[in-house]
Amino acid sequence: SQKIEQNSEALNIQEGKTATLTCNYTNYSPAYLQWYRQDPGRGPVFLLLIRENEKEKRKERLKVTFDTTLKQSLFHITASQPADSATYLCAPDSSGGSYIPTFGRGTSLIVHP
Amino acid sequence: DARVTQTPRHKVTEMGQEVTMRCQPILGHNTVFWYRQTMMQGLELLAYFRNRAPLDDSGMPKDRFSAEMPDATLATLKIQPSEPRDSAVYFCASGGTSAYNEQFFGPGTRLTVL
Numbered sequence: 001s002q003k004i005e006q007n008s009e010a011l012n013i014q015e016g017k018t019a020t021l022t023c024n025y026t027n028y029s030p031a032y033l034q035w036y037r038q039d040p041g042r043g044p045v046f047l048l049l050i051r052e053n054e055k056e057k058r059k060e061r062l063k064v065t066f067d068t069t070l071k072q073s074l075f076h077i078t079a080s081q082p083a084d085s086a087t088y089l090c091a092p093d094s095s096g097g098s099y100i101p102t103f104g105r106g107t108s109l110i111v112h113p
Numbered sequence: 114d115a116r117v118t119q120t121p122r123h124k125v126t127e128m129g130q131e132v133t134m135r136c137q138p139i140l141g142h143n144t145v146f147w148y149r150q151t152m153m154q155g156l157e158l159l160a161y162f163r164n165r166a167p168l169d170d171s172g173m174p175k176d177r178f179s180a181e182m183p184d185a186t187l188a189t190l191k192i193q194p195s196e197p198r199d200s201a202v203y204f205c206a207s208g209g210t211s212a213y214n215e216q217f218f219g220p221g222t223r224l225t226v227l
Contacts (some may be wrong), residue, residue, distance in 0.1 A: 042220060042221075043221050100146075100158065106155065
């Protein structure tokens, strides 16, 4: 069955550095992959979507890559700020052609001033 | 500012009681999703609707959970009878007509079953 893996350990970085979060998936080939941000006590908020035929997508300080050979997506935040501290969820679409995203467990990012 | 709304925001109930959670999707969105989030399982899809028709509820325990969309502005998730293991945060999300299903989440209902 399909499996989505995100690092369960929190990522701690210093303000101004680039944060890189990893999402690995196995046993299927998603047509796209989404990234969401979730703050404590709130619902996830959509950030970026990347399609299988796109290698890279950018939005302001965010960059997402999608390597279908490695079955991996990387999510980068450049010039990180304490306000970027949150949990980041990756969501490839599920297998079976429904195009419904299936969410990973998320990785917590903590940016220290 | 279009948002998904959910009521109630918090619910504490006793085991065996019926719980009904409500969601108002963003006007014009034709897909509605119900998720449950726990520390152990993360965000799990329970059910989703497109144009008010249920398309997939395989993630939902059928014996006690039911989801409906009485009209385009209201989605409901009902648990009867509730059990302590149902304690979680329940999110509703709506999406537009895009095939890629970017989702807009509500604030969630935090359910505690004693």
